[in-house]
Amino acid sequence: MSRMISVLLWSALLLGSTVADAAPANTNNGVRRLALLVGVNDGGPERTRLRYAATDAQSFSQVLGELGGVAPSDRVLLLETGRAGLLEGFERMKRLVASSKASGASRVEVLLYYSGHSDETGLLLQGERLTYGELRRALEGLPADVRIAVLDSCASGAFARRKGGSPRPAFLVDAGSRVTGQAILTSSSEDEASQESDRLGGSFFTHHLISGLRGAADMTRDGRVTLNEAYQFAFHETLSRTERTQRGAQHPAYDIELAGTGDLVMTDLRATSAALVLTDSLEGRLFVRDEAGRLVVEVMKVAGRSTELGLAPGRYRVRREVDGGLSEASFVLAEGRSTQLVTASFSSVLGEATVSRGGPVEEVKEAVPGRRRLAFNFGIAPAVSSNDWFARGAEVENGWAFGFMNHAAALKGGVSLSVLSNGYGDESDGALVTAGVNVVGGGMRGAQVSSILNVTGREQRGVQLTGGVNVAGGDMRGTQVSSILNVTGREQRGVQLTGGMNLAGGSMVGGQIAGAVNTVGGTMSGFQVSGAVNQARSVSGLQLSLVNVGGDVSGAQVGIVNVGKVVRGAQVGLINVAEEVHGAPVGLLSFVKQGQFHLELWSSDIHLTNVGVKLGGRHVYSTFVGGIDPTQRLQSFTLGFGLGVHIPLGTTRFWVDVDAVGHSVYLLRDPLEGNNLLAQARAMVGFQILPRLAVFAAPTYNVYFAFSPEERRDMTRFTPRELSLGGGGSMQYWPGIQLGLRI
Numbered sequence: 168m169s170r171m172i173s174v175l176l177w178s179a180l181l182l183g184s185t186v187a188d189a190a191p192a193n194t195n196n197g198v199r200r201l202a203l204l205v206g207v208n209d210g211g212p213e214r215t216r217l218r219y220a221a222t223d224a225q226s227f228s229q230v231l232g233e234l235g236g237v238a239p240s241d242r243v244l245l246l247e248t249g250r251a252g253l254l255e256g257f258e259r260m261k262r263l264v265a266s267s268k269a270s271g272a273s274r275v276e277v278l279l280y281y282s283g284h285s286d287e288t289g290l291l292l293q294g295e296r297l298t299y300g301e302l303r304r305a306l307e308g309l310p311a312d313v314r315i316a317v318l319d320s321c322a323s324g325a326f327a328r329r330k331g332g333s334p335r336p337a338f339l340v341d342a343g344s345r346v347t348g349q350a351i352l353t354s355s356s357e358d359e360a361s362q363e364s365d366r367l368g369g370s371f372f373t374h375h376l377i378s379g380l381r382g383a384a385d386m387t388r389d390g391r392v393t394l395n396e397a398y399q400f401a402f403h404e405t406l407s408r409t410e411r412t413q414r415g416a417q418h419p420a421y422d423i424e425l426a427g428t429g430d431l432v433m434t435d436l437r438a439t440s441a442a443l444v445l446t447d448s449l450e451g452r453l454f455v456r457d458e459a460g461r462l463v464v465e466v467m468k469v470a471g472r473s474t475e476l477g478l479a480p481g482r483y484r485v486r487r488e489v490d491g492g493l494s495e496a497s498f499v500l501a502e503g504r505s506t507q508l509v510t511a512s513f514s515s516v517l518g519e520a521t522v523s524r525g526g527p528v529e530e531v532k533e534a535v536p537g538r539r540r541l542a543f544n545f546g547i548a549p550a551v552s553s554n555d556w557f558a559r560g561a562e563v564e565n566g567w568a569f570g571f572m573n574h575a576a577a578l579k580g581g582v583s584l585s586v587l588s589n590g591y592g593d594e595s596d597g598a599l600v601t602a603g604v605n606v607v608g609g610g611m612r613g614a615q616v617s618s619i620l621n622v623t624g625r626e627q628r629g630v631q632l633t634g635g636v637n638v639a640g641g642d643m644r645g646t647q648v649s650s651i652l653n654v655t656g657r658e659q660r661g662v663q664l665t666g667g668m669n670l671a672g673g674s675m676v677g678g679q680i681a682g683a684v685n686t687v688g689g690t691m692s693g694f695q696v697s698g699a700v701n702q703a704r705s706v707s708g709l710q711l712s713l714v715n716v717g718g719d720v721s722g723a724q725v726g727i728v729n730v731g732k733v734v735r736g737a738q739v740g741l742i743n744v745a746e747e748v749h750g751a752p753v754g755l756l757s758f759v760k761q762g763q764f765h766l767e768l769w770s771s772d773i774h775l776t777n778v779g780v781k782l783g784g785r786h787v788y789s790t791f792v793g794g795i796d797p798t799q800r801l802q803s804f805t806l807g808f809g810l811g812v813h814i815p816l817g818t819t820r821f822w823v824d825v826d827a828v829g830h831s832v833y834l835l836r837d838p839l840e841g842n843n844l845l846a847q848a849r850a851m852v853g854f855q856i857l858p859r860l861a862v863f864a865a866p867t868y869n870v871y872f873a874f875s876p877e878e879r880r881d882m883t884r885f886t887p888r889e890l891s892l893g894g895g896g897s898m899q900y901w902p903g904i905q906l907g908l909r910i
Contacts, residue, residue: 197273200237201311202280203260204228205245205253208733210284211294219363220282221246221733223319223373227280230380234434234477237278247733247747247761250295255858257305264311276313279306282373285320295818312347319354319373321361351422352398354405359417362409368462372419375404375465380434382476383466390436390475397433404465439477441500444507447473451489458482459704460689475505487513539563546570675703691717706731715740729754748784753810757783763813769907771867772883773845774805777907781824786813792828803880804838805830805845820855824863832871832880843878846870853909865905873897 206224208217228244231237241263245256260277267275284291289298306314354372355361363370376397378384384392384400402419409417436442445453450470455478457463463483464476480502487494494513500506539558544565546552552570554563569584582598598614614630631647638654647655649665655675662678663669669679671687678693679685684702685695691703694711701710706717706724715724720731720738729738734748743752747761758764762784769777774794781790788811795804811826830845846869853863871887873879876895887901 197271198276199267199270199272199274200231200235200241200276200278201260201263201267202228202231202237202242202278203245203256204231204242205248205256205279205281205283207247207281207283207292209247209293210291214284214291217283217363219369220284220319223282223369224280226369226377227282227317227373230377230434231278233479234380234436234438236435236438247293249293250297251858253290253292253297254305257309260309264309268310274313275311277309277311277315279314279316280319281317282319282370285318290320307349314349316349316351317376318352319361319370321355321359350394353420355417355419362417367465371408371417372401372405374462375408376401378404378464378466381464381478382434382436382474383464385436385475388473388475391432392434392436393432434477436475436477439479441478441480441502442505443476443478443483443498443500444505445474445476446507446509447471449508449510451487454486454488456484456486540566542566544568544570546572548572669697685712701726720745745784748787750784751787752784753787753789755789755808757787757789759784761785763788766910767863767907768910769863769865769905771905772885772903773869777905781811787811788813788824788826790826790828792830794830801835803832803834805832807831807845807847809847811849822853822855822861824851824853824865825849826851832878832882841878842874844872844874845882846872849905851905859910861909863905863907863909865907867903867905869899869901869903871899873899 204224204227206221208220210217224244224246228242231242232239243256243259243263245252248256264275264277281290289296289300290302302316306316354370361370361372364374367374379397379400380392382392384396386396398419405417405419443455445466445468448470450468452467453465454462455464455466455476458481463478466474466476468474478500480500482497482499484495484497485508487496492515494515496508496512496514498506498508498512539562541554541557541563542565544552544554544563546554546568547570552572554565568582582600584600598616600616614632616632631649633649636649636652636654646662646664647669649667652665652668652670654670655663662680663671663675663685664680666682668684669681669686671679671689671691675687675690676692679687679691679695679697679701681697682699683697684700685697686701687695687703689703690705690707691710692707694709695701695703695706695715696709697712699712700714700716701712702716703710703718705719707721709722710717710720710724710726710729712726714728714730715726716730717724717734718732720734721736723737723739724731724734724743725739727740728742729740729744731738731745732747734745734750734752736750738745738748738750738752738754738757740753741755743754743757743759745752745759745762748757748759752759752762759782763781765781767779767781769779771777771794774796775798776796777792777794779790779792781788783789790809790811792807792809793805795801807828807830809826809828811824814823814825816822826849828847828849830847831841832843832845833839833841848868849865850867851863851865853861855861869883869887871882872892874892874894874896876897879897882899883901883903885901885903887899890898890900892898
């Protein structure tokens with residue numbers, strides 16, 4: 168299935184009352200709100216991997232924190248977890264509910280949000296199934312006054328169906344300050360697919376639900392979004408936006424068993440420190456993106472009614488669609504202030520290039536009335552050129568140009584040669600060559616060559632070559648070569664090569680090679696190679712540098728320090744950091760949030776007391792070990808490092824760790840000398856008693872190399888075999904054993 172939309176509805180984010188001057192959300196009169204948020208892209212080997220389930224859960228968590236009155240300590244966020252992890256999350260929720268009631272909360276409310284894969288019988292988490300019956304029992308097992316479940320997943324309507332849930336339009340719930348009971352919201356009916364969109368960067372249902380919670384659904388304009396308003400907005404927007412998709416219309420559903428008085432408030436816009444006000448006269452569909460380019464709110468603004476959106480302080484860009492036209496505006500939201508957006512804030516932009524099915528690329532452009540074409544221009548200074556003499560103030564399109572400073576509306580099919588600058592307000596189909604500055608306000612289809620600066624206002628399809636700075640404000644489809652800096656404002660599809668820094672503000676399809684820094688604001692599909700730092704929001708390919716930083720990484724990061732979020736491939740370096748690794752983190756230190764971090768204590772035939780730390784991904788880890796023996800009067804100790812593989816044995820609690828460890832043996836009287844090597848191979852068979860407690864036994868094979876006669880010593884309580892080495896050295900080898908605990 169395309170995407171599993173899961174449960175919606177949060178029963179009392181902001182306790183609101185029916186009184187007009189109700190208190191803000193975070194002063195909720197003893198009500199404690201808790202949230203369990205789950206996002207799982209991996210539904211198993213037979214399911215297409217989703218792209219936005221985890222980010223949807225993070226976005227939902229963010230809006231609950233900013234506008235819903237849910238403290239960070241009261242939110243449990245589980246990303247890419249399995250069946251056991253979700254059940255453990257319910258246990259954590261149960262403990263939080265008990266703690267809240269013990270601390271004197273007058274009412275405790277719990278919201279479950281799930282985004283991922285599911286089918287008609289249950290949730291699908293990394294190849295494991297949690298049936299709807301088990302999910303309902305886990306939800307009902309939470310001793311909260313109110314329980315809300317929001318499922319954003321395929322066929323999730325089957326979860327609501329048992330109690331009569333069905334796809335239907337918005338509902339009215341008489342529930343508020345005295346509310347108790349349970350509510351279930353699902354993104355689709357029991358026989359529909361829940362869908363996600365690359366354009367939205369998330370699922371349709373969650374995207375529109377969050378937009379509604381941020382203020383788009385506040386139909387009464389009282390600064391609060393109720394449960395009814397949020398669901399009504401998400402229902403109609405989801406249905407409207409999916410009617411034209413390949414999988415067809417998607418109908419959210421619900422099952423409500425709540426009782427009480429007053430309106431149930433989901434978010435309070437007065438709780439945010441910054442606000443965006445869409446004024447009465449403004450109209451059209453608005454797409455608001457943050458500084459990183461993420462779509463945070465989508466709203467259809469109707470003239471004659473103002474709308475307030477609750478957003479975090481920062482820089483934003485908004486695109487407006489109305490009557491087939493496009494316009495854009497940028498604004499900054501400051502702490503403690505409201506910013507008004509009016510029609511005059513927007514500037515018109517050209518339409519994006521489109522491709523009809525079976526047809527060529529069509530570019531949507533406005534006609535340019537009154538433009539004159541002059542085959543040749545000779546420019547001396549601003550307003551002193553043959554264009555000014557012959558065109559008499561009209562816009563000019565040149566074929567060829569020569570002089571000190573050349574300027575025109577466009578250059579078509581020729582070359583402009585200038586000592587100081589070339590400037591074209593629309594586009595250039597030819598080549599600009601100058602010792603100073605080349606500027607094209609529209610597209611650039613040829614080549615720019617300059618010793619200082621090349622600038623294209625929207626799109627570069629050829630080559631920019633300069634000894635200074637290359638800037639393409641739009642897309643860059645060719646190659647930029649510079650000894651200092653290359654900048655592409657939106658997307659780079661070719662190669663950036665510089666001795667200084669490469670910057671691509673949007674996505675990068677191709678390669679970046681720099682002596683210092685490569686950075687991509689969007690997706691990097693190709694390779695980044697630099698001597699210092701590579702950075703990209705997401706990577707599909709290779710990052711090779713001293714420091715590599717990426718979001719979702721599909722490929723490899725090779726460097727001294729590698730940092731990623733979800734890595735599908737390999738991290739190879741001294742230090743690796745990631746939230747999750749589906750592959751191999753190979754390094755001295757590998758910190759994986761959804762991976763391994765264990766402390767181990769054991770006894771062996773070599774030392775009575777040993778301690779080790781394992782850290783890494785789910786299947787590949789590094790380990791640091793040390794040992795000392797009190798029965799030998801603490802005369803010697805060992806320190807070692809190894810690499811290994813963790814193998815879970817199906818769905819049982821058994822597991823096997825296979826690794827190779829190299830130790831050095833030191834004497835306490837002389838701890839800096841150790842001319843020896845203890846090589847050890849281990850096969851550790853363990854049993855998980857509790858989530859953080861396991862026992863293990865490990866047969867080992869050991870080889871001790873003493874590279875001088877002084878280093879020879881009895882290493883084991885067993886009887887080893889021994890061989891002599893050249894130079895007075897020796898080698899002992901024997902099978903051994905370890906028994907211990909893992910924490």
